Structures are given as structure tokens and as C-alpha cells.
Amino acid sequence: MGNIFGKIFSITTFGESHGAAIGVTINGCPAGIPVDLEFIQQELARRKPGQSKITTQRKEEDQVEILSGVFEDKTTGTPIALLIRNKDQKSKDYSHIADKFRPSHADYTYETKYGIRDYRGGGRSSARETAARVAAGAIAKLMLKEFGITFHAYVSQVGTLKLDKHYTELDLPKAEENAVRCPDQEVAQQMFDYIDDIRKQQDTVGGVVTGVIQGVPAGLGEPAFDKLHAELGKAMLSINAVKGFEYGSGFEGVQMKGSEHNDAFYTEDGVVKTKTNHSGGIQGGISNGQDIYFNVAFKPVATIMQDQASIDKDGNKAVVSGKGRHDPCVVPRAVPIVEAMSALVIADYLLIARTNKVKF
């Protein structure tokens, strides 16, 4: 229960942060997709811990091993299993909170649900699990590359520092040129200094990742329940520390009049387009062929390097002191996770659409 994502192109992940390994099984990936191991490794490198001083200092190379489903560098249509071994666990850092609950992490809720908890590094609730999603997302991206569908995510806000530009005004690949993953180098530097300052204060800060999906054909999605934006929302809200999701005009759109908000249709060389894109590329749960764009809000990291008042398993007052290696801000490393989850949704919906009238 609760550990399968996707309908046709589906994944299930396994593993804990301080266990032997984490990994993913992908079901439903079509046969014949070229698998570029170097690309999967590059994607994992974008997410891995220990990238810079503004990320957790845990050192994991996140070397991926392909156990099944790939032969002579092509998918075989059978389950693909990918494994990443944990190498740099420092579990002693967690002994002192084995019986205590960190405020706003998953300790209390996990313990309540299962009655047993691998407290080492947050166990199953650690964002370490997202490495497995990024590996699977890389395979989805490789499949979608064949259809000309691309993914760009970037950091658009850290704390109160906001990048005041729409994605259409930015050179999106430039986000990969700095440690924050913000495409405006000047704002990126300000964000970097801000995160570093917060880190020195032994505190943490939240942020926003903007996602952009380009090249999606019109016709992907469902008119009810499994609407394309609903699935994207679920995908994003399933990422650790996510507090909000909006697509297209989002919450800002409520301030507009219908006459301003409506996206006027026109055709160019027989292709249907819209003059504006407040819809965010989705209308009535189905893609309309325009860019899909959305924002994902991440909270400040729960584990702070300070003493915090809490309780133990017996409900007694307890002090939780911050230890271990933690991110002062998750958004720089969340960028590839947002892209991976987007790719998994689009891959799945593209395969579902094969059963519809739309021809690809």
C-alpha cells in the first residue's frame, strides 16, 4: 500500500537512509529505449548530498547499478531494477534521539503508524529515498527524449529572496551553472550567501522550485479525477518537505478578470496555440500542447542544529539536540527531484494516451 507511483509506467522504491542500499523497480517501461548509464549517473550527481557547503555534508557518490531490464544498453520491456548502495551512514549521530521525536520531521507519525521505526537518519522518511526516484526519472526522461519532451526545473525563491522573472524570460539551462540552481547568476549568488548565513546561524530556510515541461502534445490526461495537473500535484506533494503546489497562473490568477485570464486560441502553420498561457498547458485535466509550468513550495528543513523542546515515546518532556549532517535548504537538490517526478508523470500519461484517439 502506498508504495507504487504511476499506472502503466510505474515505480516502487525501497530502502532506508542508513540501511544497506536504496533502489527502485520500474514496471511498464516499453522495450527498446536506449539506456545511457552516464546520463542516469549525471542526474544522480545533481541530487547527491555533499555537493557544496550549502547542502548536507554526507558524502555519497550514488553510483547506480542496473540489476535487470536492460540488455545491450536498451530496455527489454521487463522490470528494471536499479540499486544505489549507502556508503556514508553515521548512525551514531541519531542514537540520542532514538526514543525522541524531532519536531516537524516524520518521527512521531511514522512511529504512531508502524510502532517500529528505523530512527537512523530518518530511515524510510529520509529524502535519501528520492535518489531512487531520480534514477527512475532519468529512464523516463530518456524515453520522452524520443518524443521531444524536455524538463527544466530551477530555484525561483529562497526564503524571502524571490526571482522576479517568468520562466519565459530566463535561460533555463543556466540554472545548472551555480550551486543554488537559479538561472539568474546574480540572484543565485544572493541566495547562496543567504543560505550560507542561515547555515552559520544553525538554522534552515525554505524555497520554491519552478518546473517547466516543454514539447508535451495536446491530449494527455483525463477529464475527471486523474487530471494531468492532479497527478503532477500528487507527484510534487509526494516529495519530502513539500508544502504547496500551483500550476499556470496559480494563486496569483485569482486577482485577474476572466477577460485577462483567458488564453486566446490561434493557429500557426495549422498548429493550435494560445496567445497567453495562464492555463499552464492544461485545460480540463488534459494537456493543450502549450508549456506546462508550475511552482513547488518546500518548507525549511526540520532538523536544525539547535536544542528544541519536544517529547519522548512515553510523552515525557525531552530536549532534541540537532546532530548529524543536514541540508540548510533543500531546494538546490530538489530541482532534479522535481524534474524526475514530472518525467514519471508524463511518461505514464503518454503511455495511457496510447489507448486514446491521440496518435503519437
Ligand SMILES: Cc1cc2nc3c(=O)[nH]c(=O)nc-3n(C[C@H](O)[C@H](O)[C@H](O)COP(=O)(O)O)c2cc1C
Ligand atoms: C532534497 C531534500 C533534502 C532534505 N534534507 C533534509 C535534511 O537534511 N534534514 C531534514 O531534517 N530534512 C530534510 N528533508 C526533508 C525531510 O525529508 C522531510 O521534512 C521529512 O521526511 C518529513 O516530511 P514532511 O516535511 O514532508 O512532512 C529533505 C528534503 C528534500 C527534498
Ligand SMILES: C=C(O[C@@H]1CC(C(=O)O)=C[C@@H](OP(=O)(O)O)[C@H]1O)C(=O)O
Ligand atoms: C542522505 C541524503 O540526504 C539526507 C536527507 C535527510 C532527510 O531527513 O530527509 C537527512 C540527512 O541525512 P540522514 O538521512 O543521514 O539523516 C540528509 O543528509 C540524500 O539525500 O542522499
